[in-house]
Amino acid sequence: MKRLICFSDALKQLSAVTLLLSSTLVGHVMAYDYSSIKHQVNAAIEENTAWSGPITGPKISSKKQLIFVASDLRNDGVNSIAKGMTDAISNLDWNLRLLDGNGSKVRQAAALSRAIMLKPDGIVLGGIDAKYHEQTLQAAQKLGITVIGWHAANTTKVEPDLGLFTNITTDAQKVGEIAASLAIVDAKEHAKVVIFTDSNYSIAMLKTHSMAMAIKQCAQCELLSIENIPLDNIANEMPDTIGRLLQRYPRQITHFLVINDLYIDFAIPSLIASGQNHHLLPKSISAGDGSFEAYQRIRNQSFQLATVPEPLFMQGWQIVDEFNRAFHSMLPSQFETPIHLVVHDNVRSIDRKIGVYDPQNNYREAYMRIWK
Numbered sequence: 001m002k003r004l005i006c007f008s009d010a011l012k013q014l015s016a017v018t019l020l021l022s023s024t025l026v027g028h029v030m031a032y033d034y035s036s037i038k039h040q041v042n043a044a045i046e047e048n049t050a051w052s053g054p055i056t057g058p059k060i061s062s063k064k065q066l067i068f069v070a071s072d073l074r075n076d077g078v079n080s081i082a083k084g085m086t087d088a089i090s091n092l093d094w095n096l097r098l099l100d101g102n103g104s105k106v107r108q109a110a111a112l113s114r115a116i117m118l119k120p121d122g123i124v125l126g127g128i129d130a131k132y133h134e135q136t137l138q139a140a141q142k143l144g145i146t147v148i149g150w151h152a153a154n155t156t157k158v159e160p161d162l163g164l165f166t167n168i169t170t171d172a173q174k175v176g177e178i179a180a181s182l183a184i185v186d187a188k189e190h191a192k193v194v195i196f197t198d199s200n201y202s203i204a205m206l207k208t209h210s211m212a213m214a215i216k217q218c219a220q221c222e223l224l225s226i227e228n229i230p231l232d233n234i235a236n237e238m239p240d241t242i243g244r245l246l247q248r249y250p251r252q253i254t255h256f257l258v259i260n261d262l263y264i265d266f267a268i269p270s271l272i273a274s275g276q277n278h279h280l281l282p283k284s285i286s287a288g289d290g291s292f293e294a295y296q297r298i299r300n301q302s303f304q305l306a307t308v309p310e311p312l313f314m315q316g317w318q319i320v321d322e323f324n325r326a327f328h329s330m331l332p333s334q335f336e337t338p339i340h341l342v343v344h345d346n347v348r349s350i351d352r353k354i355g356v357y358d359p360q361n362n363y364r365e366a367y368m369r370i371w372k
Helices: 002-011 016-026 034-045 076-088 105-117 130-142 172-186 202-217 231-248 262-273 292-300 312-327 363-371
Strands: 065-070 095-100 122-126 146-150 166-168 192-197 222-228 255-258 283-286 304-307
Touching: 034 172, 065 076, 065 105, 076 095, 076 122, 076 312, 076 363, 095 105, 105 122, 105 130, 122 130, 122 312, 130 146, 146 312, 166 312, 172 202, 172 255, 172 283, 172 304, 192 202, 202 222, 222 231, 231 262, 255 262, 262 283, 262 292, 292 304, 312 363
Parallel strands: 065 095, 065 122, 122 146, 146 166, 192 222, 192 255, 255 283, 283 304
Antiparallel strands: none
């Protein structure tokens, strides 16, 4: 019963909206099977080099103007999506303009409004939650502007009520599950975890509850705490939070589960300053993005055990393809990239210079064949 009490206490740290999300996920949790969990983890570590995306579609449209409205171009994930799009249109007569929201909701709203005023053919909502801009996006829709989201909603389904043609993302629930599953396997079913999240983003909360439910299913595991720290305030809050957690749970925490690698960036100085033996400190697993710094830590086996990256350049190409489908009045492809775990054993596949998970599945050639 102690584990259930701890789990309940952790959930109380979240808002009523968060709790509602939790209740909707309970019914989706599968029966606990450790052998199946280990199989899923091993399968996620293996990289599938076969192209599993679309193979048919319309020829490329000509002379299209796109605007990428970024949540924050300092974020590696958002920046890499823009680079992927730039790569995709490099041989097309399309133009791409970037507007940066600089991590501020006010600036993001202003950037989106400016993008609409410029009347492009399409707008990308890069890492900005569409729910916060519903009326603005509907206005864009009425003007005939196609809006595609990246991490702008929880799923890849069409969101006409939000004004989104489609949304590009991996399955947030599966991402959370595999991150928690790795912690369970690594701790041999005795994981004691702290989850770090940002309740400002519904996709982050979906990952959070997926991780929480997976840990809850493991009888000998324990969810010690859920820490709600906004991404734009990590630098200020993480030092005190890490100190408090290490004091409250001395040598108990086996893993930190985070929704973004940034949390680990700012946790490390406090972990080092704690003076504890490096091998006794929590290992971190990130359910999101995959940054250059994260790959370095995984490569050096320093503080971070794994990350669940997204193929950001490939998703940039997918966004261009989805726009082309919209411009031809076709439905989106609904392609959802497979879940992949980067750990020490396979991190060598990440190019040190690029620092982005870029699948060797010939996706560029696949899209170019469609567009010819």
